[in-house]
Amino acid sequence: MTTFYSHLKRSALIILMLNSFCAFLQKAHEITYVVGCFENGTTETLLEFDSDEVFYVDFEKGEVEYTGPYMPGFDPSQLFQDLQIYKNALRNSKACKAIVAYGTIMEKQPSEEKDPPESILYTAEEVDKGVENSLICFVNHFYPPLIKVTWTKNGQPVSEGVSLSRYYPNQDQTFHQFSTLTFTPTETDIYSCTVEHMALDRPQTRIWEPDFHHQHFELDVFCSVGLILGLLGIVAGTFLIVKTL
Known part of the structure; x- marks a missing residue:
């Protein structure tokens, strides 16, 4: 399923997301490829597997950074090595500029949606x-x-x-x-x-x-409780010994 978010109301960013739902081993998995296009000319590209980031493209270094998640016997760089990820990311970056420019022209006074942090x-x-x-x-x-x-x-x-x-x-x-x-x-x-x-x-x-005073207070309380429990154990043990004599 492919969805294209050309949010003209959200003119600062246009996101291209490619969602693939894979069913194997009786469990559904979601793979999401995100291309973020920013009005300042920058682009961010990343891929997620079940909401965990697998890689992102570092355009400044000119390479793909693999970030996980770690799975035994699984090397994501080997899995994607033949897919020309960086080359395709550069193409998407060029397309981003055109899409953002078109969206700006189409909406002369874009109303910006804002979500406070x-x-x-x-x-x-x-x-x-x-x-x-x-x-x-x-x-x-x-x-x-x-x-x-x-x-x-x-x-x-x-x-x-x-x-x-x-x-x-x-x-x-x-x-x-x-x-x-x-x-x-x-x-x-x-x-x-x-x-x-x-x-x-x-x-x-x-x-x-x-708040070191608070930490010390907690430590003192913990030690005091431990000491009281220890004394109670000694008293109970003594009582049992006296009772059996």
């Missing part, structure tokens, strides 16, 4: 004071796929140790993206992640600060 801020690992960790700002369900993510430490802009992922498509035609900041937590440092998007009335900021 949702963002959360969390750490990659359990936080220990003085131990390097990563803060992850996960931005989801936004359209069009044009966002700006900035970081601060104690109110000051931070750029070192910051990375930004590609845009990833969701099933509802929106997108999600990750921004990561490598940091070493202390008791006094406060970090924030700010997301800017045309569907937002104002920038969306999420704040993270460590």
Whole structure:
């Protein structure tokens, strides 16, 4: 089944999706090939198997990047090596420019659909004071796929140790993206992640600060409970021994 989304209302992006439903081993699987065409002239091409990304095309490097999913005895690069993926992606990229230009001409004043992003801020690992960790700002369900993510430490802009992922498509035609900041937590440092998007009335900021006191309290409670249970075990054992004598 082939579906072509020439969303003139969503003029910033035109998506060509080729969905193939494969039935084998008594289970249905979905293969989705996505070509994203952007008004700024860029193109993104990727293939998904049951919503898991198998590969995407890196036009800057001029190669196909295989990202998984990993399956024993299965090498996706061998499976697709004869399909001229990169060559076909270049053709699609050229077609994208023509399609976007045509859509812009056909609708002189395109009304842009906008979906505001949702963002959360969390750490990659359990936080220990003085131990390097990563803060992850996960931005989801936004359209069009044009966002700006900035970081601060104690109110000051931070750029070192910051990375930004590609845009990833969701099933509802929106997108999600990750921004990561490598940091070493202390008791006094406060970090924030700010997301800017045309569907937002104002920038969306999420704040993270460590709570080592809370962690120590939980540890003390855990140790105290363990000690009490241990003492109860000793008392119960002594009672049983006395009772049998």
